[in-house]
Amino acid sequence: MKIDRVEAVTLRFEYERGFKYAGGVCTGRLTTLVRVSTDDGRVGIGSGYSHPGLLHPIIEHQLSPLLIGENPADIKRLWQKMYAVTRWYGRKGAAMTAVGALDTALWDLRGQAEGQPVWKLLGGDTPHCPAYASALLWKSPEELADEARALIARGFRRVKMRLALGADADGAAVEAVRTAIGPDCDLLVDGSMRYDEQSARQLAELLRDNDVFWYEEPFPPENIDGYVRLRRDCEVPLAAGENEFGAQGFRELIRAGAVDIVQPDASRCGGISETWNVCKMAREAGLRVATHSWCDAVAVIANAHVIAAAENGLTVEIDQTGNPFIEDLLTEPLVVLDGMLTLSDAPGLGIALNEDVVDRYRLDDPYNIPDGNYSDMVFGRQFLADL
Numbered sequence: 001m002k003i004d005r006v007e008a009v010t011l012r013f014e015y016e017r018g019f020k021y022a023g024g025v026c027t028g029r030l031t032t033l034v035r036v037s038t039d040d041g042r043v044g045i046g047s048g049y050s051h052p053g054l055l056h057p058i059i060e061h062q063l064s065p066l067l068i069g070e071n072p073a074d075i076k077r078l079w080q081k082m083y084a085v086t087r088w089y090g091r092k093g094a095a096m097t098a099v100g101a102l103d104t105a106l107w108d109l110r111g112q113a114e115g116q117p118v119w120k121l122l123g124g125d126t127p128h129c130p131a132y133a134s135a136l137l138w139k140s141p142e143e144l145a146d147e148a149r150a151l152i153a154r155g156f157r158r159v160k161m162r163l164a165l166g167a168d169a170d171g172a173a174v175e176a177v178r179t180a181i182g183p184d185c186d187l188l189v190d191g192s193m194r195y196d197e198q199s200a201r202q203l204a205e206l207l208r209d210n211d212v213f214w215y216e217e218p219f220p221p222e223n224i225d226g227y228v229r230l231r232r233d234c235e236v237p238l239a240a241g242e243n244e245f246g247a248q249g250f251r252e253l254i255r256a257g258a259v260d261i262v263q264p265d266a267s268r269c270g271g272i273s274e275t276w277n278v279c280k281m282a283r284e285a286g287l288r289v290a291t292h293s294w295c296d297a298v299a300v301i302a303n304a305h306v307i308a309a310a311e312n313g314l315t316v317e318i319d320q321t322g323n324p325f326i327e328d329l330l331t332e333p334l335v336v337l338d339g340m341l342t343l344s345d346a347p348g349l350g351i352a353l354n355e356d357v358v359d360r361y362r363l364d365d366p367y368n369i370p371d372g373n374y375s376d377m378v379f380g381r382q383f384l385a386d387l
């Protein structure tokens with residue numbers, strides 16, 4: 001089995017009516033898939049969530065030529081090769097995301113070749129993986145309560161909401177969602193990196209009083225010392241990591257004692273291999289891992305294989321904001337029952353893309369992205385939030 005083709009495909013979707021969040025009004029979504037094909041007719045799938053105009057040249061001009069002719073099951077060596085060739089400009093950000101997207105596709109191929117699902121290759125003994133609903137953005141308390149009830153009715157037992165609405169509005173929002181989901185479901189909050197240390201401490205008290213399960217990203221990822229200081233007397237577990245890359249980046253976060261829960265994302269931080277390495281490091285430090293995902297169902301599934309297999313795997317994130325790349329991209333939709341996502345026993349990632357959906361949303365020119373606010377990536381200054 002030898003790799004004979006590598007392809008990157010960017011998908012773009014535009015909302016009829018966007019939604020408000022900490023970064024302004026989200027008008028659409030973007031994600032990039034990779035397909036790695038072999039000479040015996042197999043195709044491995046991966047996902048990368050970064051600027052498409054950066055991912056494409058890295059994948060097509062630099063990494064693809066390295067992979068062609070190689071055995072895809074030789075993942076460790078190929079990962080190191082891809083990392084070494086991008087190190088000069090990479091290590092964090094788009095280059096690591098590109099390496100990771102391909103790494104995930106290699107795991108898919110290795111599983112297919114060995115007839116085993118990835119969660120088994122990683123040493124796991126269960127296909128079940130806890131999953132949480134990620135939604136509840138900037139809305140009125142009444143709207144948030146209605147939405148939270150709908151998420152529970154859909155099968156979730158954990159929901160995540162976004163704050164940074166201002167102290168009074170944060171309080172009303174948290175209390176509305178806590179009341180709506182009742183005491184038996186978990187409430188997670190995301191600070192969207194928009195607090196200073198004083199307001200983060202005040203919020204921590206409100207979160208403790210509402211029995212919040214984790215307190216995510218009050219500060220930007222660069223402010224590791226701020227996390228360390230807040231964690232000393234914060235009674236709610238602190239979570240961060242969606243903006244961290246590579247084992248080295250996570251080692252810094254973990255060594256500093258910045259968080260209780262680590263949040264790598266295979267579609268950002270270096271693929272299934274690096275997410276697994278982060279799980280091992282976190283376990284040695286006595287920390288739990290809850291992967292981030294915000295782009296597509298391939299990313300959710302890649303992360304879920306790791307979390308299902310890891311002893312310290314806590315839960316995976318599933319975007320519930322109405323994202324077609326979550327809901328329509330796979331031939332078998334993601335189903336959550338009583339808070340659990342169940343992975344397939346099929347070899348590899350155990351998924352297939354809905355090719356009609358890929359064709360419908362394919363962006364022909366990844367270097368010419370129409371202006372818009374794509375949640376984490378903004379093109380055109382008119383779409384930037386007032387900062």
Ligand SMILES: [Mg+2]
Pocket residue numbers: 190216217242
């Ligand atoms: Mg987050």
